[in-house]
Amino acid sequence: MDFLNKILSVPLEQLPFYLIVLVIAFTVHEFSHAYFAYKFGDPTAKLMGRVTLNPAVHFDLLGIILLLIAGFGWARPVPVNRDNFKSPRLMGVVVSAAGPLSNFFMAVLGTFVYALLISTGVLTSISNAKVVEAIIIFFQLFGMMNFFLFLFNLIPLPPLDGYRIVEDLVPHRFRAKLQQFEQWSVFIFLLILFIPVLREHTIKPIYMMAYGLYYHFMNVFLHLM
Template identity: 85%
Template sequence: MEFLDKILSVPLEQLPFYLVVLVVAFTVHEFSHAYFANKFGDPTAKLLGRVTLNPTVHFDFLGIILLLIAGFGWARPVPVNRDNFKSPRLMGVVVSAAGPLSNFFLAIIGTLIYAVLISTGVLASISNEKVIEAIIIFFQLFGVMNFFLFLFNLIPLPPLDGYRILEDLVPRQIRAKLQQFEQWSVFIFLLILFIPALRQYTISPLYNLAYNLYYHFMQVFLHIFS
């Protein structure tokens, strides 16, 4: 147990909650990409069985392990062929944005449910303190992690969704230049993730912003239902 505590980036006692939150967050994120791609005429993801809420088809084992150990990770990316879209650039933006936005809406829904449980007295009526603690940990992690995934995936560096959105928004000549430097952008992205000093000024502020989003939405919902 002490060994696991040392290598994990999350407290061992919270590990089951993190896993459940990530299962939901990653599954809905990738499903959203696949669903809208198929809806807009690209059957690639559907043919690979990715238009599903079955988490086993979306998970990347290495990505999950790294997320728990290093604090970052990934799911299996959904393949998208934009040439199958009637409006490749417009529909490409929607498909790319669908993943991060799904995490945003998950965060809102989770925070809303938690606020209702508090405001209605349901949470306070539970006699088992361990159950209360589990509910609090789960909903707080659910809100903060989904807000974080929303923000993180909008970073305009490959292979994140923010980069794909940028590609489809900029003029063709700029897009061609972006693609020339894509390999270097990936290198920059990896440096940010693996060098603690860089993460402190990039990833850490995103966690803080995610928490602030969660806190403010929580206050709004509590005010509404009080």
């Protein structure tokens, strides 16, 4: 047990909650990409069975493991052929943004439900302390992790959604230069993963911003209720 605690970036007793939250977050994120791509005229994801909320279709074991160990990871990317869009660049931005925005909306919704449970006294009416603790851990993780995934995926580094958004927004003459940069993306992530000082100045600030968003919305909802 001590060995696992040292490896994982999350407390071992909270691991089941993290896994449940991440499966939901990644599934909805990738489904959103696939859904909007299909609605905009690209059948690629549909033909591969990706327009679904079945987690098994979107699950990437290595990505989940790295997220738990290193603080960031991924699901199986949704294939998108922008040539099938009527307005490839505009619709490409929407499809890319759909994933992170789905995490944002889930975070806000989860935080609202948690605030509602607190303000209505539902939590205090439950006599089983372990059940109350489980509910609290789940909703706190659900809000904070979805806010983190929202922010993290907007980083303009390949293969993250933020990079795809920038790629569709910049003039065509810059796209070739950006694509040359893609080959270095794996090395950049490995450096962030294994060099503590880089993690301290990249992943940690994103977590802090996610905490800030979570507590901001929690305070707003509790004040309104």
